[in-house]
Amino acid sequence: MIQKPSGNLAINNLTYQYKKFRLGPIDFSLAGGELMIIVGNNGAGKSTLFRLLGGLMRPHGGEILIDGNLVPYLNEVVSLGLDQHYYDKNETVRHCLATTCKRNGVDIDTIIPMLQDFGLDAYLSNRVGTLSLGTAKKLTIISALSRQTGIYVLDEPNNGLDYEAVNVLYRYISRYQHAGKTILMSLHLTNGNEPVPNKVGLIRDGQMVVNDIDQANFGQADFSKMVSDFYSQTRV
Amino acid sequence: MSITTAFRAWILLLLVLLVYLASLYYANVEHGVEGATNGLFALVLPYFTQFRLVLLFIFVLQDVGTFSHRAVMRLKLDGLSGARLADHCLRQMTLRAVGFSAIFPVTILICYAFFAANFAAFTSFGVWLFTLKVWLNMACLMLVLSLVMAGLSQLLSRYTVMAMVVGYLVIDAKVAIMFKELPPVWVNFLLYQQVAHLEQEYLVWGSVGLVLLVLLAHLMILVVADIKLEQMISRAGRWPIMVLGTVMVVSLVFRPYDYFPADMILPKQTAVGLNTSRYLVINYWASWCGPCVAEMPQLAKLADTIEPSKAQVIALSQDKDPAATTKTLLQHPDWESKGIQFMAVPGSVRHHNAYLSLLEGQFEGVAIPFTLVTEGRQVRYYHVGFLPGSEIAVANWLRSNPNKQ
Structure with a gap:
């Protein structure tokens, strides 16, 4: 069951091996209210890392600590938004969200403002299988954000979203940060409107370099430059 | 399987029942013997009541979706894990098995009503009891198969599992025809539920085998749910397994055709x-x-x-x-x-x-x-x-x- 939501996350020497691909060792820690953005190419290990954090897979080495404790089932304390929502395609959006809310003890009325902000309220009666890429992505994000946990992990949340929805998403991320929630999210490309993170993870071939950001001297432009520098190194 | 899919499945069941009734009507009333000997009906009609079994197996195959990798992912993303996850899946599967195998009591009652030749059956307590037993029996059978297939589908793709089952049935039938032998006892038991001719020792070993099968399938689900050993033993999925075991043992021991006049x-x-x-x-x-x-x-x-x-x-x-x-x-x-x-x-x-x-x-x-x-x-x-x-x-x-x- 969900304990008191807490956002303190510490990762020590986390490793995962899949055939020839080796992730880690990865070390970093995040306090409540911090945002970390992870940037990397396809196949660099972002999704693997997120699945480990979300408790969908067991790491082969190292540990993931929440408030300094090992948690038996990470998916109870971490909200995970993956590349797809995994709902039954025959169900309506309303039914899917109601199920998720019920399983987490959340009143569905409380997420209606969020649905309106994202513009998903018009699709409530549609079947999940008929949604477009962007709308399905909104459903994925909302299903993760509607849960009451301390840590939110979003895998490429801006992928497929229109400009308006991306702004709404970032507004929600800031709001959750202010509420003391820890947020991890991955990006392919920068739009130029990302919130400035507390930490940036640059991941390549399973190896991640974590940069601490001094937010006072670091702006949006610096972040974009950091990402483009990283990608230019990758090409060489 | 979602509620919508379950609803569709029941619509399909009702359609099959309609076709069943129509074919009986066609053979009985409209065309008589000559009509029945012509074409598809002659081929299908003798086995139409067994068609329900085939239908149930189709649902078992579809049911794999309930506990598929995808569905389990969604449950985990919704924060269900461990014993809660296993309990949830088992409860869903049990309810669905009972719901779909309701086709048996329904068709039995339709047969009595349609032919109106066996009013005695309506007033016979034993027959009602037996109808109930058939229902529970088929529900158990469905549940066991669903569990096994769901467990397999976590390891293999859904279509591989389907292909394996179909392949097995074909090979089994082939072997039976080649060697002019009946299928093995347990196939007879699982597929046809024909236990009347089995000796007591077969019944005992059959029960033991089935219980082992259930435990194995249960274990698969617990592994998928990533449950710690102590939780496994103490509580995970306890009530569905207890109900299942009880019904299976009762349905094996209780043989109402003993009261068949x-x-x-x-x-x-x-x-x-x-x-x-x-x-x-x-x-x-x-x-x-x-x-x-x-x-x-x-x-x-x-x-x-x-x-x-x-x-x-x-x-x-x-x-x-x-x-x-x-x-x-x-x-x-x-x-x-x-x-x-x-x-x-x-x-x-x-x-x-x-x-x-x-x-x-x-x-x-x-x-x-x-x-x-x-x-x-x-x-x-x-x-x-x-x-x-x-x-x-x-x-x-x-x-x-x-x-x-």
Whole structure:
């Protein structure tokens, strides 16, 4: 069951091996209210890392600590938004969200403002299988954000979203940060409107370099430059 | 499987029931014997009641989706894990198994109502009890298969599992035909639920095997749910497994066909009494039923080899038109000389499928040819359908059971 939501996350020497691909060792820690953005190419290990954090897979080495404790089932304390929502395609959006809310003890009325902000309220009666890429992505994000946990992990949340929805998403991320929630999210490309993170993870071939950001001297432009520098190194 | 999919599945079930009723109507009322012998109906009708089983297996295959990798991912993303996850899945599967196997009581009641020839069945407590038992039995069967397939589908893709099952059934049927043998005991038990002819030791080993199968399937689910060992033993998925185990044991021990009034199925004016010391081998057949006609030489051989003091073989034709029976018998003069007594099913003058209203609800998977062995008023043995070697099994059974004298 969900304990008191807490956002303190510490990762020590986390490793995962899949055939020839080796992730880690990865070390970093995040306090409540911090945002970390992870940037990397396809196949660099972002999704693997997120699945480990979300408790969908067991790491082969190292540990993931929440408030300094090992948690038996990470998916109870971490909200995970993956590349797809995994709902039954025959169900309506309303039914899917109601199920998720019920399983987490959340009143569905409380997420209606969020649905309106994202513009998903018009699709409530549609079947999940008929949604477009962007709308399905909104459903994925909302299903993760509607849960009451301390840590939110979003895998490429801006992928497929229109400009308006991306702004709404970032507004929600800031709001959750202010509420003391820890947020991890991955990006392919920068739009130029990302919130400035507390930490940036640059991941390549399973190896991640974590940069601490001094937010006072670091702006949006610096972040974009950091990402483009990283990608230019990758090409060489 | 979601609620929507379950709803669609039930619509499909109702459609099949409609087709079933329409085909019976077509064969009985509209076109009579000639209509029934033509085309698809002659092929399908004898096995139509067993079609429910096929349907249930289709649902089991579809049910794999319930516990598929995708569905489990969603549950985990919703924060369910460990014992909570396993409990949730098992509860869903149990409810669905009970819901879908409700096709059995429904079709049984439709048979009674449609033929209106077996009012006695409506007032018989034993028959209602038995209908309930068939329902629970099929629900258990579905649940066990769902569990096993769901476990497999976590390791393999859904289509690989389907291909494996279909491949197995084909190979099994092939082997059975090649070696002129009946399928192994457990296949008989799982697929046809035919346990009447099994000895006590088979029942015991069958129960043990089934319980082991359930535990294995349960273990698979617990592994998927990533449950710690101590939780596994203490609470995860305890109640569905307890219910399942209890129902299975009860349904194995409780055999209501013991209360089946065998004299109900014999023509009243017949000289063959049920109080004789002989066994009666009763075979339901019809002139338009291919498998029945194919089985008849084997039945003749059986009648030839069994001493008359041991057993009497009776073939009950359910042709509505006695002329059709006579014509078939004239075409096969060798049948009658072998000591088979040919009679008509009571009520067959009114309905071609009078046997259905007599047998439906008493036995699982009623279809012709249907062979049963009675001792007094009790049914001791039966088999549905015809496989090469069916009659050898009957002969072996008769040989292994001492004469009552």
